Amino acid sequence: MVSPLSSWPWAALGSYKYLLYGPVVAKAVQAWRDEESSWSSLMESWCVHLVLLLALRSLTYQLWFSYGNMLFLTRRRRVVPDGVDFQQIDAEWHWDNMVMMQTLIGAMVMNSSPFSSAGGLIRAWDPRGWAVALLLHVALSEPFFRWAHMALHRDPLFSRYHSKHHSSPVTQPLTAAYGTPLESLLLTLAMGVPLAGAFLAGSGSLSLVYGYVFLFDYLRCMGYSNVEVISHRAFQAFPPLRYLIYTPTYLSLHHKEKDCNYCLFMPLYDLLGGTLHRSSFTLQKEIDSGKNDRVPDFVFLAHVVDVVSSMHVPFAFRSCSSLPWSPHLVLLPLWPIALGIMLLQVLCSKTFTVSFYFLRGRLHQTWTIPRYSFQYFIPPMKKGINRQIELAILRADKMGVKVLSLAALNKNEALNGGGTLFVAKHPDLKVRVVHGNTLTAAVILNEIPSNVKEVFLTGATSKLGRAIALYLCRKKIRVLMLTLSSERFLKIQREAPAEFQPFLVQVTKYQAAKNCKTWLVGKWLSPREQRWAAAGTHFHQFVVPPVMEFRRDCSYGKLAAMRLPKDVQGLGSCEYTMERGVVHACHAGGVVHCLEGWEHHEVGAIDVDRIDQVWHAALKHGLSPP
Incomplete structure (x- = not known):
């Protein structure tokens, strides 16, 4: 039976x-559309203020979330790494859910006596209300919350x-x-007592409602x-401050x-009650000094695709970044903001x-260069x-990173x-530079059914096309290479x-592949x-952007990718259009390079002799085709 x-x-x-x-x-x-209403009478509508508060509160949570996850700003001061x-x-x-519940409760309370008249809202400012709210918060809300919080930590409530x-x-x-509805109700009570007290004392005001809720x-x-x-x-300069305001370290110790x-x-109340963690301030000092900052072993160097998809970064909208990228209408109004941020990053x-x-x-x-695809x-x-x-x-290289993998256009030939x-300009690099295309080639090649005897290859003279053609001809598979350059x-x-050279055949027109059902x-x-x-052709792809799925009687493969091992930790965002836990093959190639501890740079032309080696190394470390 579910507990109430x-x-x-x-x-x-x-x-819904x-x-x-x-x-x-x-x-x-x-109230907004009432032509007879003046601005002052509009401001007396509690529903208007509840909607504005809802927007303000949602924005507060979102902005704090974005700031906390902007690793380029906050990486050195993260409490839990x-x-x-x-x-x-x-x-x-x-x-x-908590914000929704409090908004609905507010609508019911504010439309009932003694708040329905909204008389207190006529005043924009009343210092007496702030004094009453502060007093009630310190004297009632703080000790009440601590008592309720401690009760929630005892079974069966916990x-x-x-x-x-x-x-x-x-x-x-x-x-x-x-949290649960009970937790939210207790938090609502702690928040509501100071406000209710101020209004019942006849000293409520607009600034108190907005200011107290916002704070x-x-x-x-x-x-x-x-x-x-x-x-x-x-805290060192003013020691009493550590008992007047909590810190993220203080709260993380409670969660731990x-x-x-x-x-x-x-x-202060934990100090008086004997429940203050003795390491709260010491640990806060260590973390603020950069204790949890760590040099990465592997870096994937990406770039921005376009303005709209730039909002797929983890510090923008978690509900968006935790799912494969797809355009959302709700993001379009934010296009100017995203463009402004990108321009600012370009200037930096x-x-x-x-x-x-x-x-x-x-x-x-994952590091990103603030450049759009078209700029390349x-x-x-x-x-x-x-x-x-x-x-x-x-x-x-200066930080001590072991492997850096170049993504997409960052490794353009x-x-x-x-x-x-x-690599040629800096021969003494300690960091290994990797384009990851060897594993990309391996993924594409291992998608081809073993009974295939002929393939049609476009982009045949590209870096990947060359490696795929040379590999397949060694398997005695006939490769129709589309190129105008003899x-x-x-x-x-x-x-x-x-x-094996006879297995490589030059073709100059698409008509030559009309009987071939395997297109690369x-x-x-x-x-x-x-x-x-x-009809029945399967299109294996290593082209960006992917081709349009025009033929209903054919099938289309996805871009080369690998699923990360099951023991990956802390992964909470999708890599562009990839599914959860799946990364582009060039990213996975860098991961394998790092896990294997290889000392060579993987740049330039693909070494065909290494394709099988990289593939087996990937499988050995738990990476798998998606």
Whole structure:
């Protein structure tokens, strides 16, 4: 039997729960559209203020979440160095249930006596109300919350109501609102007593409602942000401050050890009650000094695809980044903001750490260069982009990173020869530069059924096309290589052993593949070009962007990718359009390079003799085809 107040009554509604806001929003809109209403009378509508507070509170949680996960700003001051995994994200998916409940309760309370008249809201400011609210918060809310919090830590209350909240190993601002209805009601009571007291005393005001609610949420989010915000020097300069305001370290100790640090915002009551963790300030000082900062073993150097997809980064919207990328209408209004941030990053000329995870005790990070895909094809910009990549490599080398893998266009042959430019310019690099294309080739080759005797290859003279052709001809598979350049074809053909050279055949038109049902696509195909494929053809792809799925009587493969091992920790974001736990093959190639401890650079042309070696190494370490 489910315990009362242990589950949300609207849980079955899913995202349709937001329809419960309908009456409140409808009344606010009605007040807004009332032509006879003046601005002052509009401001007397509680529904208008509840909607505005809802927007303000949601923005507060979101901004704190974004700040706490901007690793390029907060990496050195993170309290718990672990990442937030998909399990925690899914558990906290409906974190806003508490905000929803408080909004609906507010609508009911404010439309009942003695608040229905809204007389207190006529005043924009009343210092007496602030004094009353502060007094009630310190004298009633703080000790009440501590008492209720301690009660929730005793069985059976803990197992029924509070254990879910403690199941989140890494605190986040969104974790602050995650809990059962009983927990949310207790928090609502702690928040509501000071406000109610001020209004009952006749000293309520607009500024008190907005200010107190905002400060409550602000401090709550700060404590759960997992990032030390207040410098330990402030506590050293004014020692009583450590008992007047809590820190993320103070709260993380409670989540880790549970039987200490119960207070809401003021550790003073834990001090008086004997439940203050003795290491709270010492540990806060160590973390604020950068104790948890760690040099990554592996770095994947990515770039931005376009403005809209730039909002797929983990510090933007967790509900978006934790799922494979797809356009959402809700993101379109934020396009100007995303563009502004990107332009600011371009001006900074700096790479940014955007995500991380742990694998076999090794820290893997993703850095991104603030450049869009189209910029890589503008000749005057190539020099600046290469400079950005070079600076990232030198930074990684200085830090002590073992392997840096180049993503997508960062290893473009026309841009830097697949990374050869940087290795040749800096021969003493300790960091291994990897393009990861060897594993990409291996993934594509292992997708081809063993009974295939002939394939059609577009993009045949590219880096990947060359390696695939040379590998397949050794397996006595006939390769129709689409290229207009006889010189490039002959150069590749001469690389194959003499007995296998007849298996490489140059073709110049798509018509030559009309009877071949295995197409390896390394060059974008238009719908017209796809018409030449026979019914039942499968398109294996290593082209960016992927081709349009035009033919209903054919099948289309995805971009080469690998699933990370099951023991990966702290992974909570998807890599662009990839599924959860799946990364592009070039990313996985760098991971394998790091796990194997190989000392060579993987740049330039693909070594065909290493394809099987890299594939078997990937499987040995638990990576698998998705």
